[in-house]
Amino acid sequence: MRCVCLLLLSLGFPLLAQSQTRTVRIGVLGIFHPHELTIAADPTGELLIVAGGQRIFLQRGSSCSLLRVRSAGDNLLLSCSTMEIRAVELRASGRNQQSAGLVLTLPGKIKRRYLGVLELKAKNGELLPTITMDLETAVASVIQAETTPGTPMEALKAQAVVSRSYFVSGGGRHTDFDFCDLTHCQFLREPPASDSPAANAAMSTHGLVLTYEEKPVTAMFSRSCGGRTRTPEEIRVSQNGYPYFSVRCDFCYNHPVRWTRKVSREDAALLRLHGENGRLAIGRRLGWDAVPSNNFTAQEAGGEVTLSGVGQGHGLGLCQRGARNMAESGSDFRAILDHYFPNTRLDVLPSAP
Ligand SMILES: [Zn+2]
Ligand SMILES: [Zn+2]
Numbered sequence: 603m604r605c606v607c608l609l610l611l612s613l614g615f616p617l618l619a620q621s622q623t624r625t626v627r628i629g630v631l632g633i634f635h636p637h638e639l640t641i642a643a644d645p646t647g648e649l650l651i652v653a654g655g656q657r658i659f660l661q662r663g664s665s666c667s668l669l670r671v672r673s674a675g676d677n678l679l680l681s682c683s684t685m686e687i688r689a690v691e692l693r694a695s696g697r698n699q700q701s702a703g704l705v706l707t708l709p710g711k712i713k714r715r716y717l718g719v720l721e722l723k724a725k726n727g728e729l730l731p732t733i734t735m736d737l738e739t740a741v742a743s744v745i746q747a748e749t750t751p752g753t754p755m756e757a758l759k760a761q762a763v764v765s766r767s768y769f770v771s772g773g774g775r776h777t778d779f780d781f782c783d784l785t786h787c788q789f790l791r792e793p794p795a796s797d798s799p800a801a802n803a804a805m806s807t808h809g810l811v812l813t814y815e816e817k818p819v820t821a822m823f824s825r826s827c828g829g830r831t832r833t834p835e836e837i838r839v840s841q842n843g844y845p846y847f848s849v850r851c852d853f854c855y856n857h858p859v860r861w862t863r864k865v866s867r868e869d870a871a872l873l874r875l876h877g878e879n880g881r882l883a884i885g886r887r888l889g890w891d892a893v894p895s896n897n898f899t900a901q902e903a904g905g906e907v908t909l910s911g912v913g914q915g916h917g918l919g920l921c922q923r924g925a926r927n928m929a930e931s932g933s934d935f936r937a938i939l940d941h942y943f944p945n946t947r948l949d950v951l952p953s954a955p
Contacts, residue, residue, distance in 0.1 A: 644703030824915025838877025
């Protein structure tokens with residue numbers, strides 16, 4: 603079925619000339635700064651662990667079904683049943699080194715299932731789990747994490763193309779992996795069920811990316827734009843490649859999400875001087891809702907500054923709220939992408955080598 607879809611899509615869209623990598627390396631769970639975690643196979647599967655020159659099979663019901671890993675400086679301490687191993691790195695995969703379902707648990711904090719190959723290292727006492735996963739699995743996982751239930755299919759498909767384009771265009775904002783699993787790159791949790799709307803949206807746009815001057819666009823999106831999308835210059839961020847254009851967003855224009863917040867004079871100065879980067883610095887310190895967008899007016903009184911703003915997020919590229927409304931009004935994903943990313947086109951990634 604997937605091959606048929608790809609063939610049909612290939613007829614409608616030109617193929618990108620250059621070969622593209624079809625997996626992405628995503629650093630996961632870094633927000634927890636873990637010192638300890640456990641690794642297990644899917645309930646019905648098995649995992650091959652390679653570490654410290656040894657091979658271990660993790661399987662439910664076997665003598666070793668759960669591997670405990672702790673950090674010791676830049677080393678890993680592995681334990682399972684009576685076995686203990688010290689290693690610099692660990693790799694967990696299916697029996698033939700391929701992608702497999704695996705469950706990572708940070709005791710007392712979180713348990714998450716992934717589909718891919720796990721590489722694990724420690725750096726200064728902190729564990730750095732990285733999952734190499736199929737691009738399409740990553741896209742479906744982002745759609746699931748970044749959209750709200752009930753979002754129409756054409757808006758989900760637009761999101762799929764945006765997220766895929768972002769992944770394919772590069773990364774490079776991290777040293778130990780290509781992308782993190784937070785909104786800094788794209789928010790990602792577990793892969794969705796294969797019959798979920800998120801998985802369907804990824805499948806039905808399989809391999810499609812936005813391009814500008816024949817290169818994939820580092821496509822951005824935000825929750826709501828406030829009435830028109832922004833340009834990098836307006837929010838004082840540098841942007842190579844696609845220049846981004848400010849486009850009107852009818853739904854947000856007629857129904858803007860309004861907000862007011864009080865901030866200190868120092869934070870108001872940070873916003874004035876550094877734009878979006880100032881907003882992110884405040885968000886890291888006070889929470890991501892402290893200044894919901896960078897589209898506001900400021901009024902100072904009594905040592906405090908009141909911000910009155912519209913929109914949620916940086917406002918570059920796709921507006922999720924506007925896309926949802928366009929889909930509900932009958933637009934397909936092509937029209938949505940055309941509206942929010944003028945002068946781009948849709949291309950199909952070539953088949954993986
Ligand atoms: Zn990141
Ligand atoms: Zn909008």
